[in-house]
Amino acid sequence: MGGLSRQQTLLIGILGILFLLSLVILIVILTVKHFESFNDNNNQNDDSPADSDGVNGTLPNNVRIISRLEWVAQPPVQTPNELTLPVSYVIIWHTATENCSDQAACILHVRTIQTFHIDSRHWWDIAYNFLVGGDGNAYEGRGWTKEGSHTYGYNKNSIGIAFIGTFITVKPPERQLNACKAVIDMGVKQGYIAKDYKLLAAKQLIGTQAPGAVLYEEIKTWPHWSALP
Numbered sequence: 295m296g297g298l299s300r301q302q303t304l305l306i307g308i309l310g311i312l313f314l315l316s317l318v319i320l321i322v323i324l325t326v327k328h329f330e331s332f333n334d335n336n337n338q339n340d341d342s343p344a345d346s347d348g349v350n351g352t353l354p355n356n357v358r359i360i361s362r363l364e365w366v367a368q369p370p371v372q373t374p375n376e377l378t379l380p381v382s383y384v385i386i387w388h389t390a391t392e393n394c395s396d397q398a399a400c401i402l403h404v405r406t407i408q409t410f411h412i413d414s415r416h417w418w419d420i421a422y423n424f425l426v427g428g429d430g431n432a433y434e435g436r437g438w439t440k441e442g443s444h445t446y447g448y449n450k451n452s453i454g455i456a457f458i459g460t461f462i463t464v465k466p467p468e469r470q471l472n473a474c475k476a477v478i479d480m481g482v483k484q485g486y487i488a489k490d491y492k493l494l495a496a497k498q499l500i501g502t503q504a505p506g507a508v509l510y511e512e513i514k515t516w517p518h519w520s521a522l523p
């Protein structure tokens with residue numbers, strides 16, 4: 295095998311540089327596209343929900359469901375089972391974390407919770423079907439059609455909604471309560487939740503303090519709350 299001539303070496307060098315350049319350009323284009331679509335989703339209007347799988351964007355009272363795409367969810371480890379719809383229960387949780395009052399902070403919480411549920415709890419995805427934030431938005435968890443892993447024994451027949459924060463001694467702000475009510479109303483209207491659903495706190499069903507004593511007292515005043523499952 296003879297060595298390469300100078301010209302061949304030069305040619306290979308130039309080709310290599312061209313290849314690297316096109317790679318860099320490609321990465322830049324993809325990054326710009328990603329951010330453009332991210333911004334589009336943030337600026338969406340009511341007719342164009344930015345949902346990944348059928349979750350509807352804007353609810354009454356300007357409550358929005360922030361889609362998984364928008365909060366940059368990681369994909370589920372495995373696809374959770376489909377729920378049999380409509381479900382009979384809505385189960386209320388709190389996340390037992392700090393609260394949040396703007397979208398950026400709430401998104402950070404939702405992402406951290408998903409990572410914790412997948413990496414430490416070894417669940418396939420974030421446990422809840424939805425979360426609601428102190429910013430007044432709802433956040434898509436497993437959504438309307440996938441079984442959650444929030445309340446052992448009830449996941450197959452419920453939508454689990456978690457309030458971001460800890461509500462043992464403080465009440466969630468009105469907009470966070472409204473976001474939860476809006477999610478439930480929408481679920482009933484669209485046939486995901488039975489019209490005669492029962493509203494329950496997680497602590498009524500399994501050994502937990504959730505959703506915290508103060509929030510529990512609050513949801514006991516809501517129309518569909520039930521003392522027994």
Ligand SMILES: *[C@@H]1O[C@H](CO)[C@@H](O)[C@H](O)[C@H]1NC(C)=O
Nearest residue numbers: 343348349350351352483484
């Ligand atoms: C979204 O909500 C609107 C208004 O409630 C409804 O007309 C539409 O069918 C919904 N879309 C989906 C995909 O559920």
Ligand SMILES: *[C@@H]1O[C@H](CO)[C@@H](O)[C@H](O)[C@H]1NC(C)=O
Nearest residue numbers: 393394395428429464466467
């Ligand atoms: C978050 O919690 C703090 C401390 O309890 C409270 O002062 C604040 O009002 C809460 N903010 C929201 C948005 O819930």
